[in-house]
Amino acid sequence: MEPTTLNVDDYVTRRGLMMVLSSPSGAGKTTLARRLLEKNSNMQLSVSHTTRSARPYEVEGRDYYFCTVEAFESLKEQGEFFETAKVFGNFYGTSKSPVKRALETGQDVLFDIDWQGTQQLAQHMGERVVSIFILPPSMIELQNRLHKRSSDSEDTIATRMSEAASEISHWAEYDYVIVNYSLDESLDNIEAILRAERLKRSRQIGLANFINALVEQKSS
Amino acid sequence: MEPTTLNVDDYVTRRGLMMVLSSPSGAGKTTLARRLLEKNSNMQLSVSHTTRSARPYEVEGRDYYFCTVEAFESLKEQGEFFETAKVFGNFYGTSKSPVKRALETGQDVLFDIDWQGTQQLAQHMGERVVSIFILPPSMIELQNRLHKRSSDSEDTIATRMSEAASEISHWAEYDYVIVNYSLDESLDNIEAILRAERLKRSRQIGLANFINALVEQKSS
Numbered sequence: 001m002e003p004t005t006l007n008v009d010d011y012v013t014r015r016g017l018m019m020v021l022s023s024p025s026g027a028g029k030t031t032l033a034r035r036l037l038e039k040n041s042n043m044q045l046s047v048s049h050t051t052r053s054a055r056p057y058e059v060e061g062r063d064y065y066f067c068t069v070e071a072f073e074s075l076k077e078q079g080e081f082f083e084t085a086k087v088f089g090n091f092y093g094t095s096k097s098p099v100k101r102a103l104e105t106g107q108d109v110l111f112d113i114d115w116q117g118t119q120q121l122a123q124h125m126g127e128r129v130v131s132i133f134i135l136p137p138s139m140i141e142l143q144n145r146l147h148k149r150s151s152d153s154e155d156t157i158a159t160r161m162s163e164a165a166s167e168i169s170h171w172a173e174y175d176y177v178i179v180n181y182s183l184d185e186s187l188d189n190i191e192a193i194l195r196a197e198r199l200k201r202s203r204q205i206g207l208a209n210f211i212n213a214l215v216e217q218k219s220s
Numbered sequence: 221m222e223p224t225t226l227n228v229d230d231y232v233t234r235r236g237l238m239m240v241l242s243s244p245s246g247a248g249k250t251t252l253a254r255r256l257l258e259k260n261s262n263m264q265l266s267v268s269h270t271t272r273s274a275r276p277y278e279v280e281g282r283d284y285y286f287c288t289v290e291a292f293e294s295l296k297e298q299g300e301f302f303e304t305a306k307v308f309g310n311f312y313g314t315s316k317s318p319v320k321r322a323l324e325t326g327q328d329v330l331f332d333i334d335w336q337g338t339q340q341l342a343q344h345m346g347e348r349v350v351s352i353f354i355l356p357p358s359m360i361e362l363q364n365r366l367h368k369r370s371s372d373s374e375d376t377i378a379t380r381m382s383e384a385a386s387e388i389s390h391w392a393e394y395d396y397v398i399v400n401y402s403l404d405e406s407l408d409n410i411e412a413i414l415r416a417e418r419l420k421r422s423r424q425i426g427l428a429n430f431i432n433a434l435v436e437q438k439s440s
Contacts, residue, residue: 004360008399133421139437140224165435176419177427179228189419196416199396199409201353207397215385217359 006217011210016103017197018125019043020111020118020174021190023134024164026145028180032134033112035187040194043108046099049075052090065095083113083120088159094121103128108194115170130197132190133174137181139164226437231430234326237417238319238345239263240338240394241330241410243354244384246365248400252354253332255407260414263328266319269295272310285315303333303340308379314341323348328414335390350417352410353394357401359384 023029037045049065051072060066067075072091076084084093094117102109111121122129136142142164146157171177176193180186197203243249257265270284271292280286287295292311296304304313314337322329331341342349356362362384366377391397396413400406417423 004358005401006357008357135431135434137225137228139434168431168435171427171431172421174421176416177421177424178419181225189415192412192415193419195409195412196396199398199413201392201394201397204397207391211355211388211391214355214359215388
């Protein structure tokens with residue numbers, strides 16, 4: 001950098017974004033979230049609490065915080081959740097403290113939540129939230145993908161297909177919509193959204209100070 | 221594509237974006253605009269009318285439509301301009317017809333205009349407009365760049381430096397702000413904004429039809 005050049009990072013405080021990915025089960029959201037996190041060291045996943053039982057491959061604290069209904073309700077009474085939802089008879093919730101800690105240190109936080117959670121999160125956090133809805137390119141393909149998941153029974157698949165239509169009905173509440181034809185292309189799209197959102201004037205807190213210093217420089 | 225896959229392009233009508241780049245003279249905007257247009261065949265530059273005389277390297281119809289004050293005022297009376305501005309004693313204006321033709325055929329249009337033009341354009345076209353303000357990383361560097369332009373006299377440079385501070389004072393009226401440390405990085409940033417803006421739900425006209433077809437598919 002030239003010696004006369006001002007560094008915008010000395011003036012602008014980096015505040016993390018809250019990026020929400022929602023989609024019906026099987027539309028590729030979980031794979032996209034994993035790959036996005038692998039490529040962006042400045043982003044972390046918000047780990048939800050849940051009262052459902054762990055699937056064989058799931059790890060406590062990485063995939064979910066697994067807890068009893070009683071523990072969940074106690075945390076909820078303490079106002080510790082941004083949002084809670086009941087899906088397929090189980091409770092899910094996003095606790096506030098780890099998210100706020102991450103945002104304050106300039107980390108972006110990724111949320112893998114449904115439309116109910118997104119509505120509640122947006123109500124709490126307003127413009128901090130950037131919401132993306134992932135659509136499958138085909139419902140028949142979606143059903144095939146659910147069949148390939150050995151962990152889901154036929155009954156669960158039928159329920160998920162009807163829930164998928166219900167989840168999709170909320171697409172118009174999201175800021176961005178991506179049809180997931182290819183994981184690579186969808187990942188590029190999500191990263192472009194992330195990059196663009198960081199460049200929004202309204203997110204660059206402290207930019208006025210940088211500009212004051214810049215204009216002052218002229219008269220010196 | 222799988223045979224069951226629906227093509228979103230069959231449902232969503234591509235409507236062009238109006239992307240505005242503003243900055244003080246010498247901040248790199250013209251180079252960025254040229255490179256952006258070279259890389260994006262789906263984007264074209266809005267060519268302004270002006271009453272100032274052509275610089276030696278400027279080409280009629282590519283850089284500007286050069287016209288007399290009388291011709292300019294006649295077009296203005298006919299309501300043929302989105303916006304007009306008087307800068308350094310000369311008139312500038314963006315005529316509507318070529319822009320509207322481009323947008324209707326799905327082309328994006330790039331505008332290299334100042335804060336006055338941006339305000340007027342946004343008033344006419346609202347959310348169709350995506351505005352980006354390019355800042356120099358240093359005012360001293362900006363002055364150096366103006367000195368290297370042989371076409372500008374010392375007097376013009378002094379006037380431009382004072383106009384630069386005035387132009388910069390309008391940064392807060394733009395959607396995005398980019399500090400131009402490197403042309404390559406700034407170009408990547410502008411392209412990310414373009415890509416993200418195209419993915420906004422509100423810009424994907426006809427997405428509801430795609431989603432209806434998608435959900436119908438399930439029950440067939």
